[in-house]
Amino acid sequence: MVALAAWAIGLGGAGVAVALAGPVRAGRIELAAVFTVLTLLATPPLMASLAGGLVPVLLPGLLPVLLAAPATFHAFVLARVSDEPIGPRLRRRHLFLPALGVLTATGYMVLSDAQRRIMFVEGELPPGPLPALLALATFALVLVWPVVAGGYVVAIVRLMARYRARLRDRFSNIDRMEMRWVEGFMGLVTLLWLTAAGALLNENLSAAPVRIDGILVLMTGALLVFLMVFSLRGRTTEPVGAADVSDPEKPGLAKYARSALTRDHALQLAGRIDKAMSDDDLHLDPNLSLTRLSRRVGAAPNLVSQTLNDTLGRTFFDYVNDRRIDTAIRWLKETDMSVLDIAIAAGFNSRSTFYKAFSARTGRTPQRYRQDQGST
Numbered sequence: 001m002v003a004l005a006a007w008a009i010g011l012g013g014a015g016v017a018v019a020l021a022g023p024v025r026a027g028r029i030e031l032a033a034v035f036t037v038l039t040l041l042a043t044p045p046l047m048a049s050l051a052g053g054l055v056p057v058l059l060p061g062l063l064p065v066l067l068a069a070p071a072t073f074h075a076f077v078l079a080r081v082s083d084e085p086i087g088p089r090l091r092r093r094h095l096f097l098p099a100l101g102v103l104t105a106t107g108y109m110v111l112s113d114a115q116r117r118i119m120f121v122e123g124e125l126p127p128g129p130l131p132a133l134l135a136l137a138t139f140a141l142v143l144v145w146p147v148v149a150g151g152y153v154v155a156i157v158r159l160m161a162r163y164r165a166r167l168r169d170r171f172s173n174i175d176r177m178e179m180r181w182v183e184g185f186m187g188l189v190t191l192l193w194l195t196a197a198g199a200l201l202n203e204n205l206s207a208a209p210v211r212i213d214g215i216l217v218l219m220t221g222a223l224l225v226f227l228m229v230f231s232l233r234g235r236t237t238e239p240v241g242a243a244d245v246s247d248p249e250k251p252g253l254a255k256y257a258r259s260a261l262t263r264d265h266a267l268q269l270a271g272r273i274d275k276a277m278s279d280d281d282l283h284l285d286p287n288l289s290l291t292r293l294s295r296r297v298g299a300a301p302n303l304v305s306q307t308l309n310d311t312l313g314r315t316f317f318d319y320v321n322d323r324r325i326d327t328a329i330r331w332l333k334e335t336d337m338s339v340l341d342i343a344i345a346a347g348f349n350s351r352s353t354f355y356k357a358f359s360a361r362t363g364r365t366p367q368r369y370r371q372d373q374g375s376t
Contacts, residue, residue, distance in 0.1 A: 002046055033076070184226065
């Protein structure tokens, strides 16, 4: 148990150092906070072994850490996937439960050493109203925590769904930007949450509680390893605002950045988008983004996105990849290029992405499509 705790604490300390000193800027503080929270939650076994006399003093301090964990995970994911900073009102809401934990932990510091020892070492309730009030507050917070943590899991899932929808409005290749590892992270967090919730409820409600401290420490260490491997990567999205994206050669459409998009303007802009894509084969650029297309047609990114969604009925991602598939189909019919060469030349970043898009569009693999065309 002590060795597991020392391993997890070492991982967490290294994670904090790398998060703060590494090249990744987006969510740096939030990531360091996640590593710190997980590290602190892994300390009780080591605390009991090396500083047993300090357990009654230090253990209450873990209550606000536990209560802050879900909000910390949420803040980290938010920092990685959102362009908008969190507002003061929402920040206060996230701090409410940890603040109650700090207040309760502070109450324990008012107790005498003997009272804290009775509560945290012997597991009994000393006489007096304050210990009873603190025990009741702790019990209530422990019962509320699983519900609040579950709410944060749902909130993070929604954050990721909005993030991926935003990616499809901004980029033509998103397979390296989707942060799929967050699902694995949240899966581990949810498993740890369920296990910890079960342990807390069992410890507080059962007459013969089952100790699973070793399992919790091992799961915490696994979560730290996962974070070390996947989280130390920069955010790949770029902000899309109403900045000046006018093209010097097309000054006439610069006014769209400052005006409402009427139906006539949308149709005109849709025509210019189609013409730019056809004339310059922009879809063949694997790094084509909404911002680059907007600069090419001289309109604000939000207006180009609105035109694609409302007038052409496609996200930017789907619109560009439809054109790439059209090109790939033509090359499969007219050339002897390999499927991989066609995928890369058509603007796809990988063979697997091309296969997925091609099969979704045609219901066949590229090889099967070429065979079918050759037999007709």
